[in-house]
Amino acid sequence: MSSYREERRADAAAEAEQNRKAAEARAAQDREDRRLELETKLKAKEIAAEQKRKDAEAKAELARKDADAKRRQELADKKVRDQEKARAKAARAAKVGKVVRWLNQNPVTVFVGFVMASSVIPAVISQVGALGDTGVNVLLAALLAAMLEGGAWAITFMGKAAEDAGRPAGKYRIGTWCTAFVAAGVNYWHWAEKLKDAQWVAVVFAASSLFAIYLWDMKTHGSHGRTKADRKAERARRAHLARRRKDHKDIAKEADRLLSALPFGSVDDEEAFAAAWRIHKGAEPGLSPELYATATNARVALGAAFELGEHVRPELVRAGMLASLYNPLSQRLGEGAPTLGTTVPISALQRGTQGATTQAGIGSYGSEPAIEKAREKASESASEKASRGRTDEELEQLLPEAHRAAAELVAEGRQISAASLAKHLKIRREDGMKLRDRVIAERKLRLIDGDGDAAVGA
Template identity: 60%
Template sequence: MSYREERRADQAAAREADREDRRLELEGHLRAKELKAEQDRKDADIRRRQEQADRKQAAAEKTAKKAARAAKNAKRVRWLKSNPATLFVAFVMVASIVPALVSQVGALTGASVPGAMAALLAAMLEGGAWAITFMGKQAEDAGREPRKYRIATWCTASMAAAVNFWHGTEQYADHPWVAFVLGGSSLFAIYIWDLKTHGSHGKTRAQKAEDKARQEHAKRRRKDHKAIADQADRLQSAMPYGALDDESAFAAAWRIATGAEPAMSAELYAQATNATVALGAAFELGEHVRPELLETGLKVAQFNPFREIAQPPTAQAGIGLYGSEGPAGEGSSPAPSGRTDEELRELLPDALVAAAELVAEGAQISAAGLAKKLTIRREDAKRLRDLVIAERKLHVA
């Protein structure tokens, strides 16, 4: 290849390389523009979403504020509807305090007291009365005695009323009754406040009736159970203050004196036990004389005043009572010898009569009792006792 041909080839290759470089550069510019456009779209989408979220949040906050204002207004309306007396009290108090202050300022100014000083002195009298009033209310809410605050309030208000009364007698000499009205303006607001505050804190009729009934109960208790009440007082004085209340002290003293729970005693337990035994005998009588008596006895037992200490009707009739003995076959092996089952069934009528006698005597239906009455072996009596109890349960059912 000649030199010219090589040179043309080199120039063609250079031109081709330049074209390729320009193509790559153009593609790079286009790709950069596409990436920038894509990023701009993404940024715009993010801004749009953020603006939408901000608008939604603003709308939600606005709705919440409206709901809060509506709830507050509704609460205020409900309070106004449920507290009309409070509104009238506030109105009357304002209508009383303002004229009282104006009258005091006029009285002090008429006595050649400078205006500013007259206003301060008037505020001292009326404001002092109300300052002491609020201090008393705070003390009462804290559980302290407000009596001294109430006395101080009325003394200060009386001084202010005297100033207004003196001013009224001079200012309205032709109408002296106005002096009483001006003097009362310093007292009326305090009086209304006192009624509203202390009158609403008083006890209701039900509370007063309960307190009276409680006091009468305490008097009857001390009269009927003087020794136990005195013992309760001694228990309380022996314990730290407040550690033992009146009811707990009396219950403890009752247990110490009687050994029983409050309102019960050994005599009452004995009476209840005797009544239970008598009722058991009545069941037995009904079982062997007239069946309708048994049904009547069961109904009467439902009204037993000693239900918590009495046994169920089946136990009162001697059913299911074993005493210290267990049922035959529990904890012991069968007797090696004795009467047969047929022989025991032949003895069953006599055993039922013997069991009735045991119940009438207030005793339990036991193997020992049956063995003694029927003069049979102890082992046979145990088996016969089970037959008797099964027969009695069947009859009661």
């Protein structure tokens, strides 16, 4: 019996213990549920707060962007307004500058306009008064006065337009002055009747209708036209043409025939005369076969007067003269004119007195002058003396090139010297002397054989 009770007590205790644990478990579960619920609520609040913060930041950012955009737009609008103001200011400055420049460049026009206005306005008022004193309505008087003064200026400006277009303007000038004299007569009559003791006032008012027209006429016609130098040049041109027609009648008639035969304006008087001269004379204007013959004879006579050195033959005089011939008229008159022989530079002709063979570039017979030899000897260096000279075969091969170099020297009006040949051929001075002697000897042989022109122009 006692064991049964003990078992019952044990079972009750176990059941109580089990219930207690179950209750503790439920309590723990409830606490956990409340904790999780609380955490969920806190998390939800945090999320809501974070979202609210983000919304506030986004709203603030949007507001900042709107403000920036508004500020940028205002700055852009201000910049556009400033640019418009600057452009308007620049345009006004340009207009003012243009007016100022025009005033600076046309002071005569400014003062003429001022004086003309000062002359026309009193004239119109005087005419209105003159017509009004006769009982004419003031409006009609003003219109009639405007007709007189305005008509004069209308005709004046029509004449100016005709002149600018190249049409005759004489009838416009006559009409202008006739109208101006009628207006002046009206003013004079009015003030002469009104101020019989002061006739000079009538003259002044009459002049006011004429002075503006006179001033404008002086400006448009007196400030243009040919200058004194132009008129002097024109007189000289006409005198030149008169002398030309007197001295060259046949050629002038031929030039007139050419002008009438060719299309109008295709050639001028000078071109026609030059063509006629070439037809009759066969040379450029101013030159003729007779002049070339005279120049040739003078050159030959000059060559005969040369003081020739020893061993110089007469044929060499001919060669030297042929080499020194040049156009008797230089520069523009000599352009295109045929020459009578090989020409030489003017600088070469200004080198003092030389012999005929010197002018041909071949010097005198024998070796070079003592001065040239001394200069060549002094300029020889030790290396040149020690270097090996060219053989006769090598010099023979260089002979054609030496002839070409000699021809260039003659064309320049210079002597055929050993130094020049050595420099041109890049050889020793001694070899240059040998080639020089060979070249001069061959050129002399050609001259003696009668081929002087070839020797000079080789």
